[in-house]
Amino acid sequence: MKSATADSIRQAIADFPDPETGRGIDSMGQIVDIQIDNQDARVTIALASHSLPIADEIRQAIGDRITANHPGLTIAVDVVPHPRPPARLGQVALRVKSVVLVGSGKGGVGKSTVAAGLALTLKRLGAAVGLMDADVYGPSIPQLLGLEGRPAINDQKKIEPIRLGSDLPVMSMGFLIEKDQAVIWRGPMLHGSITQFLGDTNWGELDYLVIDMPPGTGDVALTLSQAIPIAGAVVVCTPQEVALLDAIKAVSMFRKVDIPILGMVENMSGFLCPDSGKTYDIFGRGGARDKAQELGVPFLGSLPIDISLREAGDEGKFGELIDSDQRARAPFDAIARALVRGMASRSEQRPNRPTLPTL
Ligand SMILES: Nc1ncnc2c1ncn2[C@@H]1O[C@H](COP(=O)(O)OP(=O)(O)OP(=O)(O)O)[C@@H](O)[C@H]1O
């Protein structure tokens, strides 16, 4: 067997697809360093923060590639940051790489919970994230995250979003109206407020902008899809058959406005009893997985009914719960990783996305 050299290792992984762009990591200058000491190799790869949520699996996959070419070699893969700012999206020139919508066919299935959970989790796993509440009639994100305050207008005449923790910008109609005040705008104003939230908010540079959609999402999805390229939608549903019919409606609605479906999430999938630790199938379970397969969309994972989620949401402590409670955040971790993994395989099939700056 030929012994490993820096060149032979580079060759083995040169065309490994960068998860964000789908292009070979060598062509993107992401193989930073290769050190070999006898049978030990240490490889340093640079990943953009967009890909950090799946950094562990990328390290593993790169290690496996090298092992396949050089059996017997012990390999350590380190990941360092790869700076790669977003291009400007759409007419509103949003500096965001991936806009992800979270929608459903009917209300109350957990869109806001999933949207907030995804945003917090992608952030926790290393990406730059913003959260936009597009439910202008019934905004629930401020309550869920315990955020209040009036967004200020900065010197550039942009709206300063309210920030959760050190740096998760959040924008919601809830910051602009009094609590319990009803919003009675008609179509054009709805359209205007959505595009204003997108284009006039100082989001900064983001990997992901997660958008919590209102129930019955037709209008808003259309407005969004006309304003900016959307990476795709996550459809939330519950296991009941009726809800699943609604999920089909949601999938076809997004497809109608040419928004790709990034996947389905089954919420309230079984009830984890805090007393006994047993899981009970209140509504049944797994229906969404089957339905996703039938519809040809990815299944991203499921979220059990967890009383701590509801309590934390009611108290405005959802962020604290995700930060501190490993058990509560585990399903969100799995869903967020599945989402990023799915986007990576889309990029691999379709490298050189037009939204990326040409290097
Ligand atoms: N997995 C879960 N476990 C426990 N409670 C949950 C779960 N998912 C959502 N809830 C609770 O159910 C209620 C509705 O959830 P949420 O607000 O996320 O739904 P929604 O689809 O955004 O609703 P709407 O259509 O009104 O916008 C909230 O009180 C939330 O805390």
Ligand SMILES: [Mg+2]
């Ligand atoms: Mg909601």
